[in-house]
Amino acid sequence: MENIKKDTRMNMEKCIKNFSILINKLRTDRASPDLIKDLSIEYYGKKILLHNISNIIVEDSRTLRINTFDKNTNKEIEKAIMNSNLGLNPISVGGIIRVPIPPLTEERRKNLIKILYQKSEKSKICIRMVRKNSNNIIKNLIKNKSIGKNEEKKYINEIQILTDFYIKEIDNLKKIKEKSLFHI
Template sequence: MINKIYVKSNQKMEICLKSFKNQLNNIRTGRASPELLNDIYIEYFGSQVSLPKISNIVVENYHTLKINVFDSYSTPLINKAILNSNLNLNPIIHGKDIIVPIPGLTEERRKHLIKIIKNNAENTRVCIRNIRRNANEEIKLHVKNKIIGEDQERIAQNKIQNITNEYIKKIEKILLIKEKELMEF
């Protein structure tokens, strides 16, 4: 029963961590990365489709992405979707393909992005701590219902705290790597 709490908490914390990683992947560092365009959706024959499903995104060089569009009908739709995204990118239509130059970052923009990623990291830490709190409440409920004893409660809470600490360390490590990446260029 307690193991279910551990597994469930661990899974939820992993989801928070993956969400944090996805948020960081969408932050532009001045380096071309196909993940930058993953969250762009296009109205394609009546439904919203993500860009990677209707095209192939490749890194042409350090500061350029090339979108190989599968269907030439969708080229102007993709172009418009990129322009309307909040990524501040200016795509260039080249035949049925699209070239997306990735501009370099200014010092001011880098500092602003670091503030954003630190805020995202703190929100992720809060998410992890909320999961810990919920797990501890569930453990206390088991003690109240006399399913487990107080010694088992302390052991279980310590294990949940250790899992929490591991995820907080992972967040810190990811944050440091991204900060370094942003300040390199």
């Protein structure tokens, strides 16, 4: 039973980690390498993540600077940033690409909040699926008569407590991100 709880906790933490990664990509008014580091770039016929072929540096609170390892990729990087639906327009000067972060409009903020809520719901569904899988394992144990009815109720309750905890964690992360999106 401890292994089931341990696996459940580990899988729910993966859902939280993935949610955290997703919301870090939602743009606020501050420059962050997380905004663009996972963009796919065409690199000699292969798709490669931007952070694997460059250094992304926060130049100031509203500008990212990209120093590429291979200057021949600058055009591809600029194209990927413009096509990313992030509302960013890179500027190439010399061998350096600068990405100014424009201030968010009210409409864009509302759109980002919608996206945030959608991502939080998907993450909650992920956690509920982990709960469902754990409960199915417990129900199989009762079918095989490995555990009794009282143990089943106890373990299902413990799994539900974990579920509630991780769903609250998603809500807390969502509130923090929502506050940062509306911070001017």
